[in-house]
Amino acid sequence: MPPKLPLRSITPSCLQPSPLGSAISIFATPVRKPTLSRPARVEGPVTAAPCRLLILNNHFSTSSAAMSQNNNNNNADFKLEKLFDVKGKVALITGGGSGIGLMATQALATNGAKVYIVGRTEEKLQRVADVYGKDIPGEIIPLTADVSKKDEIKRLVSEVSSREKFLSILFNNAGISLNTQQTEAKSAEEMSANLFDDPDETFEMWTDTYRTNVPQQFFMTTAFLPLLNAAHRHHDNFSGVVINNSSISGIVKTSQHHYAYNASKAASIHLTTMLANEIVQNGLRVRVNSVAPGVFPSEMTAGESDEKQKSHIPREKYESKVPAARPGEDRDMANAILFLATNQYLNGQTVPVDGGYILSAGSGP
Numbered sequence: 064m065p066p067k068l069p070l071r072s073i074t075p076s077c078l079q080p081s082p083l084g085s086a087i088s089i090f091a092t093p094v095r096k097p098t099l100s101r102p103a104r105v106e107g108p109v110t111a112a113p114c115r116l117l118i119l120n121n122h123f124s125t126s127s128a129a130m131s132q133n134n135n136n137n138n139a140d141f142k143l144e145k146l147f148d149v150k151g152k153v154a155l156i157t158g159g160g161s162g163i164g165l166m167a168t169q170a171l172a173t174n175g176a177k178v179y180i181v182g183r184t185e186e187k188l189q190r191v192a193d194v195y196g197k198d199i200p201g202e203i204i205p206l207t208a209d210v211s212k213k214d215e216i217k218r219l220v221s222e223v224s225s226r227e228k229f230l231s232i233l234f235n236n237a238g239i240s241l242n243t244q245q246t247e248a249k250s251a252e253e254m255s256a257n258l259f260d261d262p263d264e265t266f267e268m269w270t271d272t273y274r275t276n277v278p279q280q281f282f283m284t285t286a287f288l289p290l291l292n293a294a295h296r297h298h299d300n301f302s303g304v305v306i307n308n309s310s311i312s313g314i315v316k317t318s319q320h321h322y323a324y325n326a327s328k329a330a331s332i333h334l335t336t337m338l339a340n341e342i343v344q345n346g347l348r349v350r351v352n353s354v355a356p357g358v359f360p361s362e363m364t365a366g367e368s369d370e371k372q373k374s375h376i377p378r379e380k381y382e383s384k385v386p387a388a389r390p391g392e393d394r395d396m397a398n399a400i401l402f403l404a405t406n407q408y409l410n411g412q413t414v415p416v417d418g419g420y421i422l423s424a425g426s427g428p
């Protein structure tokens with residue numbers, strides 16, 4: 064049964080006098096901790112944001128010519144450009160120079176966001192900015208850094224802070240997969256030899272994989288929290304959002320021949336849950352979600368990329384392996400990233416985008 068809520072006045076709060084003066088509008092709703100008994104906490108200073116009701120009134124008072132072009136304003140909020148609005152948003156994408164990071168970069172920048180792309184290889188990032196950053200409503204700005212190192216993350220934070228007052232979208236996408244193994248065996252001895260005696264399967268390989276795929280997401284998120292938390296004050300209460308790139312590999316029960324990678328991706332999913340929860344508990348306006356892709360063409364899955372930084376996987380390769388009968392495409396990921404970036408009611412979730420991979424492979428616990 065839903066909890067009983069106190070009855071509220073139906074006068075929109077933006078039309079009521081604010082106890083904090085004119086700086087607070089309907090969009091600057093005080094942030095509450097989940098404990099009901101705690102008094103509302105107001106973060107300040109809060110920039111005045113326009114009142115939704117007044118905007119609506121302005122819509123109704125437009126000329127009849129404008130009215131006839133858009134003759135039912137009751138639906139105005141349902142336009143695609145409103146639902147998936149990333150215009151003027153500031154994004155940072157790690158690993159934006161190839162694969163899934165590049166797909167996300169194009170999705171956001173083409174629709175008006177300013178996107179900082181981060182990676183260790185300057186040429187890759189510059190090529191992405193040259194090929195995809197011209198004649199678009201947004202921007203693509205390369206920043207070279209190794210995000211598996213704390214001092215590099217600090218440098219990145221000061222670089223972005225010196226240019227921006229807020230960060231709307233942080234896509235912790237960079238990730239690596241190091242070793243594959245033969246997992247099929249006919250005896251305990253064979254299985255042990257395959258998995259234990261493999262000279263490339265080392266503790267160092269496991270920790271290197273983990274370092275890039277998990278703590279990197281933790282340190283990037285926590286370092287950028289102040290800038291992310293500032294986002295809602297700048298865009299009509301749109302809360303800053305973190306998207307961790309995990310994987311269906313962290314969900315399926317098969318090791319897919321890489322235990323270390325899959326274990327790291329399961330950790331990324333749980334890290335997402337914990338961060339989302341702790342951030343909410345502290346009353347901050349930052350949402351944390353995760354995207355769990357199936358198979359998408361990238362340097363990781365295809366081994367290389369072309370002169371436009373794009374990678375290719377033959378369609379036939381996945382015809383019988385995935386219910387969708389194909390690998391993921393740019394638009395599948397672009398669409399998911401826009402959804403994760405803009406849906407204000409999504410928090411602490413992992414969204415698989417996998418063509419039905421989990422359905423056929425089966426999930427773990």
Ligand SMILES: NC(=O)c1ccc[n+]([C@@H]2O[C@H](COP(=O)([O-])OP(=O)(O)OC[C@H]3O[C@@H](n4cnc5c(N)ncnc54)[C@H](OP(=O)(O)O)[C@@H]3O)[C@@H](O)[C@H]2O)c1
Nearest residue numbers: 158161162163183184209210237238310358359361362363
């Ligand atoms: N492709 C898939 O099918 C798939 C499926 C599920 C999940 N994922 C996940 O998607 C993410 C992106 O991978 P991808 O498949 O698109 O592969 P990718 O093309 O290899 O992209 C990974 C990017 O991360 C960057 N990177 C790696 N380590 C970094 C570091 N320490 N600091 C900064 N940048 C770093 C790489 O650039 P530099 O080497 O130049 O630094 C590269 O551009 C990964 O987290 C991966 O696990 C991929």
